[in-house]
Amino acid sequence: MSATGSFHEGVHLVSGDVGCGKSTLALIMAGFFTLSEGTIERKGIKSCILSLQFPELSVTGLTVAEECASWGVDTDKILDSTGLHGRENESPLSLSRGELKRLHLACVLDQEYDLLLLDEPFSSLDCREKARLCDRIGYKKGDGITIIFTHEQNILPRVDRIWEISGQALVDCGRPPDAFFRWRHVPPVIIRLIASGQTPDNLSLDDLREAECRIHG
Amino acid sequence: MITIENLRCRNLAIDALTIRPGITSVIGTNGSGKTTFLKLCAGILIPDTGKVMIDCVHPRNTEVGWVNEFPDRNLLFVNVFDEIASSLRFRLTPCNSIDASVHACAGSMGITHLLDRRVLDISGGEKVLVSLAAALVHRPKVLILDDYDSHLDAGSVALVEQQIRTSGAEYVIRCTQQMDTAIRSDHLLFFNCGRITHDGTPQQVIPFLRGTAWFPVLWRCKN
Numbered sequence: 007m008s009a010t011g012s013f014h015e016g017v018h019l020v021s022g023d024v025g026c027g028k029s030t031l032a033l034i035m036a037g038f039f040t041l042s043e044g045t046i047e048r049k050g051i052k053s054c055i056l057s058l059q060f061p062e063l064s065v066t067g068l069t070v071a072e073e074c075a076s077w078g079v080d081t082d083k084i085l086d087s088t089g090l091h092g093r094e095n096e097s098p099l100s101l102s103r104g105e106l107k108r109l110h111l112a113c114v115l116d117q118e119y120d121l122l123l124l125d126e127p128f129s130s131l132d133c134r135e136k137a138r139l140c141d142r143i144g145y146k147k148g149d150g151i152t153i154i155f156t157h158e159q160n161i162l163p164r165v166d167r168i169w170e171i172s173g174q175a176l177v178d179c180g181r182p183p184d185a186f187f188r189w190r191h192v193p194p195v196i197i198r199l200i201a202s203g204q205t206p207d208n209l210s211l212d213d214l215r216e217a218e219c220r221i222h223g
Numbered sequence: 224m225i226t227i228e229n230l231r232c233r234n235l236a237i238d239a240l241t242i243r244p245g246i247t248s249v250i251g252t253n254g255s256g257k258t259t260f261l262k263l264c265a266g267i268l269i270p271d272t273g274k275v276m277i278d279c280v281h282p283r284n285t286e287v288g289w290v291n292e293f294p295d296r297n298l299l300f301v302n303v304f305d306e307i308a309s310s311l312r313f314r315l316t317p318c319n320s321i322d323a324s325v326h327a328c329a330g331s332m333g334i335t336h337l338l339d340r341r342v343l344d345i346s347g348g349e350k351v352l353v354s355l356a357a358a359l360v361h362r363p364k365v366l367i368l369d370d371y372d373s374h375l376d377a378g379s380v381a382l383v384e385q386q387i388r389t390s391g392a393e394y395v396i397r398c399t400q401q402m403d404t405a406i407r408s409d410h411l412l413f414f415n416c417g418r419i420t421h422d423g424t425p426q427q428v429i430p431f432l433r434g435t436a437w438f439p440v441l442w443r444c445k446n
Binding site: 021022023024025028029059060062089101102103104105107108126128129130131132133134135136137157159160161191193194195198199211214215218 | 250251252253254257258292293294295345346347348349351352370373374375376377378379400401402403435436437439440441
């Protein structure tokens with residue numbers, strides 16, 4: 007895969023087919039892979055967090071409480087926000103995958119960072135939790151660079167720029183809504199809204215619902 | 224018909240449920256008992272009380288194809304070919320027949336190019352496609368898929384949907400958080416806090432989800 011581009015402050019979305027190299031690109035950006043050629047310059051990036059696609063691979067604590075402690079976060083606050091009070095002594099690996107993802111993301115998003123790399127953050131989350139994650143990402147906006155690598159099609163946050171990996175190369179599709187007309191992986195719901203004459207301003211559920219309301223007057 | 228009566232298991236309680244042949248989608252909140260329900264239907268779990276019967280037969284005596292919500296937990300063998308071939312080998316299927324079946328199944332899933340790869344080296348979405356191929360290759364009567372589509376791109380989801388519908392499985396029970404997928408089902412079950420709170424066709428269930436994140440954006444346009 008080849009990639010050229012500049013990721014500025016804000017929220018970026020990277021899409022692509024299964025096996026196209028999204029996770030590899032996330033690992034490269036996090037500094038875990040050595041490039042065969044080229045360079046990555048991280049201007050002003052003092053702290054970087056990578057949230058792995060599979061939350062079970064990030065677990066280091068034997069209990070939910072230990073897992074929270076390993077991230078250096080306020081355990082009570084995380085248990086409150088994830089609805090896991092009463093389960094602090096359970097193994098993180100005994101949680102459902104959605105619950106584990108929720109715990110993992112709550113710990114990640116409680117950190118301070120300049121660069122946040124989220125690999126498939128929506129996988130396993132139920133629709134309500136996906137929407138909450140979008141709100142949280144929006145709330146954290148302005149705190150640096152957030153790059154979301156995802157297949158999610160329906161529940162996404164407002165983003166500043168859309169990218170895709172196509173033909174083994176990273177392609178900059180631009181800013182929404184103009185990007186929708188260049189984006190090969192544009193979600194079917196947006197295709198249908200555009201076909202109905204209503205282009206949403208951005209990717210969020212509010213944007214999609216606002217466009218849907220315009221169809222119905 | 225799949226019949227469930229007086230079932231209690233972990234946090235899940237179902238007094239009575241009937242599932243007809245076709246595609247049933249299971250949706251709802253995280254931790255609401257969806258995976259427990261799927262494991263009971265697959266015979267992986269035995270209920271504390273009550274029973275699950277598939278056409279009057281216990282799930283453990285039924286041919287079931289299963290895909291776990293944790294992609295890595297599906298994978299037992301080193302390379303992709305061996306993974307897909309495993310269920311046929313366990314049935315002592317002749318080697319030449321196994322070879323043909325694995326290639327045909329991998330071809331239909333678009334993963335022939337992965338057959339010689341190590342399962343550890345492929346992407347998350349590719350692991351799901353391999354797991355699906357392994358679940359489909361022995362043509363099960365019941366196909367049970369837990370959150371299989373959360374690592375797949377839209378093109379792969381469409382391909383998998385086609386394979387599911389032509390698999391010959393009499394019953395497909397799948398957990399999904401993609402409402403576009405859920406509404407393409409014969410039967411929809413909504414789980415919350417260990418209970419099935421809505422049960423019916425998508426046309427019957429979706430109106431109850433209005434105002435929630437589960438309500439499909441284009442439902443009003445579709446209907």
